[in-house]
Amino acid sequence: MADVKKEHELIVTVSPHVRDEETTSRIMWTVNMALLPAFFMGFYFFGLKALFITALCIISSVLSEYFFQKAVNRKVTVNDGSSFLTGLLLGMNLPPSLWSFNPFTIHVPIIGSVIAVVITKQFFGxxxxxxxxxxxIGRAFLLISFPKAMTIWTEPSAAFFALDAKTTATPLGILKEDGIAKLIEAFGDKLNLYAELFNGHRAGSIGETSVLALLIGAGFLLYKRYITWHIPISFLGTVAVLAWIFGGKNPETGKMLLFAGDPLIHLLSGGLMLGAFFMATDYVTCPSVRKGQIVFGIGCGALTMLIRIKGGYPEGVMFAILLMNCFAPLIDRSMKSDVFGAVKEKKK
Amino acid sequence: MALATFKGGIHPPDKKDIAKDRAIKEAKSPQRVVIPLSQHLGAPCKPIVSIGQEVKKGEVIGEPGGFVSAPVHSSVSGKVIAIAEFPNAMGRMVNSVVIENDGKEEWASLKDNPDYIKLSADELKEKVKAAGIVGMGGAAFPTLVKLSPPKEKPIDTIIINGAECEPYLTADYRLMIEKSGEIVEGLKILMRILGVNKGFIGIENNKPDAIEKMKDAAKNEPNIEVCGLEVKYPQGAEKMLISALTGREVPPRALPMDVRVVVQNVGTALAVYEAARYGKPLIERVVTVTGEGIKNAANLMVKIGTLISDIVEECGGFKDSAGKVVSGGPMMGFALSTLDVPVTKGTSGILVIPEEGVVHTDEFGPCIRCGRCIDICPMGLMPSMLSILSEKGHYEDTKEYNLFDCFECGSCAFVCPSKRPIVQLVRLAKSLTKP
Structure with missing residues (x-):
C-alpha cells in the first residue's frame, strides 16, 4: 500500500461533493457589467458630471462598507461587488446637477452612499x-433631505466637459404639470418624443434615461438567467395597463379620461426601466418564489402609477419598489413553492 | 418526442467517461472481509456464527432482526475471526463479522433451476427473502418489504431504475450493457411476485447503447417498456422517476406503493434473477471505482465486506492529486475519513476527487435569496428558507417549510452561489426536531 494516501490526509466534507461554478461575487460583478451600457449613455449625455457623481457614490459605498466591517469586526466582503453595485445604482439614480460647487451639493452623493450601505444594509446584518x-433607500433619504438639489434636472447636452448645463424639467415633470400636449410640443412631434425617450436624450437621472442601453443590459441578464421575466414583465405590464386606463386627461377640462392614456410615454420615461430590470429584481429584497414575484411586480406597477397620476411626485418607481420591499417577506411566506405531490393529495 | 422527466433538477457535469468503457471485472478475493450486520435500512441482523467457526461462501451469518431487515451471508469461505464493532462508510460503528478467507471459494449451496419462472409468486418471494436482497441503488431498503405491500394497496406497475443520475457512476450502465437479459428476467420475476403486468425500465438518455441493449433484451416482452429519460439530476430518485414515467406524483411522506408503483434498481433486478435461478444470495456487487484521483478507473465485481483500501490498491492506488474519497456518487455519497471500511450491499461507487476539486464547506456566504435552489428543488421546497432557519437555530420553524419532505439530493447546495452547506443544515434541523 505504498502509494495509498495516509488516512489523516483524506479530506472530509459534507455532500454534495461537486458544486456549480456560480458564485455570489460573479453574479454581482456581472450585474455591474450589465449596467455599464446605461451608465455610458448617461456619461455621453450628461458629461463628466455623470462620471464624477457615480464614481463618488461607488467609492464612498465601498469605503463605508470596508470601514464599517472593520469597525464591528465582521469579515470584510467588499470584493463581492455588492457595495460597488449599490454605489453604481445610487449614482445612476441621482440627477447630474448634483456635481455643483455653487450651490455646494457634492456632499449629497456621499451621504446617500453611507445611508445606503451602512444603515440600510450593514445595520440589518x-x-x-x-x-x-x-x-x-439612499436615494429616498436624499430626496427627502435635499428636496431642491435632488430635483434640479439638466438638459442632455452631449457636450462632454459642460459642467454648467441648462436646467429643465423631466418628461414626467412636464406631463404632470403641463399635460401631454406640452410634452409633445417640447420634443417636436410624438414620434420624435418616443425616439428621444428610447435612446435617452432627455432630462433625468444619470443612468435612467436610455431605455435602449438599459434593455441591452437587461437582455444580457435575462440571457444569463441572472434575472427572470417575472418581476420586470409584471411590473411593466401593470404600468402599461394602468397608464392606458387612467393616464388620459380631457384636454378641455383637465379631468381624468378613462381608457385614453398613452402607455408608451409612461413605459419609456422616468426610472421605470432601470427600476423594473435592475432594482425591483434585487434578489435580497424581492420574493424568491416565482409566483410571488409576479404579485410583487404587479404591486410595484400599481403603486408607481398611483404616485405618477395621483401623488405629489411626478415619478413613483422608487417609492413603489421600497413599499413592495416591505411586503416581500410576507409574499414569500404566504405564497410558498408548490411541494411535489401535495396538490394531488388535496384532490383525494 | 420530449423525453420523460420531472420538474426542477440540475445538470452537473456527468464525468461518466472515466469509467464507462471499463467492462465489469472480478475483483481479487481479499484476505479477509468485514461484513457489517447492518447494511440495510431497518433492524440490524443477529449474528448466528461464533468466533473460530468455519463458514462457506453464501452461508447465512446474520439473521434478520425484524420485518424491515435482510439476512447477511458470508462472501468468502473461511474462518470467523472476530465479531465486533467496525466503522462503516458513514462513519458509524456497526457490529460486523470478520472472516479470514481460505481462498477455496467453496459454496454452501448453489443450484441451477432453469424452470424458475414456473415457481409460484410465494416461492419466488421466499427466494428473494433468503438471498438477503436490498435496494442496490444506495439506500439499501430491504426488497422483500417492497414486495409485500398491504392488501389495500395493490401494485400495478414496476419500474426498473436504470437512470444512474449520479455523475461519475457507471455500475448500473455496465450491468445494463453486459447483463441486459438477466435484468429483464429479474423484472419478469418481480412482476410475477406482485402480479403486475406493466414494467418500465427507465434509462437516462446519455446511455443510448444501454437503452439499445435493454430494448433488444425486452423485445419479446410486450408488457415491458424501455424508456429514455432526460439527462437531469436527480432523475433516478424514486419519486422523480415515477412522475417521469407514469405521471403519478407520490404525495408528501407517502410511499411509491401509495401510487401503485414499486421501483427497483437494475442491480437489484439482477440479484433477484440470480436468487430465483441459482439460489445465490447477495454477496457481491458491482462497484464503480472512478474519479480524477484514482490511477486505474474500473467497474469491479466486489465481494461484500471487501475493504475499500483493498480496492484502491487493486486499482493502482491514488494519483498524487487525490484529496477526498467518497463512498457512492458525488451528489449524495459520503466522504470517507478512513479507507478501512467495507463495501456493503449499497455501495455503488468509490470516487476519488483530486484536492483542487474539493469545495471546502467551512467558507460559505450568507443566503442572497437568489431563488436558484427553489427553482431546481425536485420536491418543490424552499431550501433557502430551510438553510436560513436552521443556521439561526429556528429548527421548529423549518417544519413550516416542509423540512421532512427533503430527501437530501443536494441539488440546492450544488447550485448555491454562496456555497452554503444546505444539505448539512437540513440534516441538522431534521435531527433536532420531530416530524
Whole structure:
C-alpha cells in the first residue's frame, strides 16, 4: 500500500461533493457589467458630471462598507461587488446637477452612499439580510433631505466637459404639470418624443434615461438567467395597463379620461426601466418564489402609477419598489413553492 | 418526442467517461472481509456464527432482526475471526463479522433451476427473502418489504431504475450493457411476485447503447417498456422517476406503493434473477471505482465486506492529486475519513476527487435569496428558507417549510452561489426536531 494516501490526509466534507461554478461575487460583478451600457449613455449625455457623481457614490459605498466591517469586526466582503453595485445604482439614480460647487451639493452623493450601505444594509446584518434595496433607500433619504438639489434636472447636452448645463424639467415633470400636449410640443412631434425617450436624450437621472442601453443590459441578464421575466414583465405590464386606463386627461377640462392614456410615454420615461430590470429584481429584497414575484411586480406597477397620476411626485418607481420591499417577506411566506405531490393529495 | 422527466433538477457535469468503457471485472478475493450486520435500512441482523467457526461462501451469518431487515451471508469461505464493532462508510460503528478467507471459494449451496419462472409468486418471494436482497441503488431498503405491500394497496406497475443520475457512476450502465437479459428476467420475476403486468425500465438518455441493449433484451416482452429519460439530476430518485414515467406524483411522506408503483434498481433486478435461478444470495456487487484521483478507473465485481483500501490498491492506488474519497456518487455519497471500511450491499461507487476539486464547506456566504435552489428543488421546497432557519437555530420553524419532505439530493447546495452547506443544515434541523 505504498502509494495509498495516509488516512489523516483524506479530506472530509459534507455532500454534495461537486458544486456549480456560480458564485455570489460573479453574479454581482456581472450585474455591474450589465449596467455599464446605461451608465455610458448617461456619461455621453450628461458629461463628466455623470462620471464624477457615480464614481463618488461607488467609492464612498465601498469605503463605508470596508470601514464599517472593520469597525464591528465582521469579515470584510467588499470584493463581492455588492457595495460597488449599490454605489453604481445610487449614482445612476441621482440627477447630474448634483456635481455643483455653487450651490455646494457634492456632499449629497456621499451621504446617500453611507445611508445606503451602512444603515440600510450593514445595520440589518449585511448582504442577504437587508429589507430594503440599499440604493433606493439612499436615494429616498436624499430626496427627502435635499428636496431642491435632488430635483434640479439638466438638459442632455452631449457636450462632454459642460459642467454648467441648462436646467429643465423631466418628461414626467412636464406631463404632470403641463399635460401631454406640452410634452409633445417640447420634443417636436410624438414620434420624435418616443425616439428621444428610447435612446435617452432627455432630462433625468444619470443612468435612467436610455431605455435602449438599459434593455441591452437587461437582455444580457435575462440571457444569463441572472434575472427572470417575472418581476420586470409584471411590473411593466401593470404600468402599461394602468397608464392606458387612467393616464388620459380631457384636454378641455383637465379631468381624468378613462381608457385614453398613452402607455408608451409612461413605459419609456422616468426610472421605470432601470427600476423594473435592475432594482425591483434585487434578489435580497424581492420574493424568491416565482409566483410571488409576479404579485410583487404587479404591486410595484400599481403603486408607481398611483404616485405618477395621483401623488405629489411626478415619478413613483422608487417609492413603489421600497413599499413592495416591505411586503416581500410576507409574499414569500404566504405564497410558498408548490411541494411535489401535495396538490394531488388535496384532490383525494 | 420530449423525453420523460420531472420538474426542477440540475445538470452537473456527468464525468461518466472515466469509467464507462471499463467492462465489469472480478475483483481479487481479499484476505479477509468485514461484513457489517447492518447494511440495510431497518433492524440490524443477529449474528448466528461464533468466533473460530468455519463458514462457506453464501452461508447465512446474520439473521434478520425484524420485518424491515435482510439476512447477511458470508462472501468468502473461511474462518470467523472476530465479531465486533467496525466503522462503516458513514462513519458509524456497526457490529460486523470478520472472516479470514481460505481462498477455496467453496459454496454452501448453489443450484441451477432453469424452470424458475414456473415457481409460484410465494416461492419466488421466499427466494428473494433468503438471498438477503436490498435496494442496490444506495439506500439499501430491504426488497422483500417492497414486495409485500398491504392488501389495500395493490401494485400495478414496476419500474426498473436504470437512470444512474449520479455523475461519475457507471455500475448500473455496465450491468445494463453486459447483463441486459438477466435484468429483464429479474423484472419478469418481480412482476410475477406482485402480479403486475406493466414494467418500465427507465434509462437516462446519455446511455443510448444501454437503452439499445435493454430494448433488444425486452423485445419479446410486450408488457415491458424501455424508456429514455432526460439527462437531469436527480432523475433516478424514486419519486422523480415515477412522475417521469407514469405521471403519478407520490404525495408528501407517502410511499411509491401509495401510487401503485414499486421501483427497483437494475442491480437489484439482477440479484433477484440470480436468487430465483441459482439460489445465490447477495454477496457481491458491482462497484464503480472512478474519479480524477484514482490511477486505474474500473467497474469491479466486489465481494461484500471487501475493504475499500483493498480496492484502491487493486486499482493502482491514488494519483498524487487525490484529496477526498467518497463512498457512492458525488451528489449524495459520503466522504470517507478512513479507507478501512467495507463495501456493503449499497455501495455503488468509490470516487476519488483530486484536492483542487474539493469545495471546502467551512467558507460559505450568507443566503442572497437568489431563488436558484427553489427553482431546481425536485420536491418543490424552499431550501433557502430551510438553510436560513436552521443556521439561526429556528429548527421548529423549518417544519413550516416542509423540512421532512427533503430527501437530501443536494441539488440546492450544488447550485448555491454562496456555497452554503444546505444539505448539512437540513440534516441538522431534521435531527433536532420531530416530524
Amino acid at each position: 449585511g448582504l442577504g439580510y437587508n429589507i430594503f434595496n440599499p440604493a433606493l
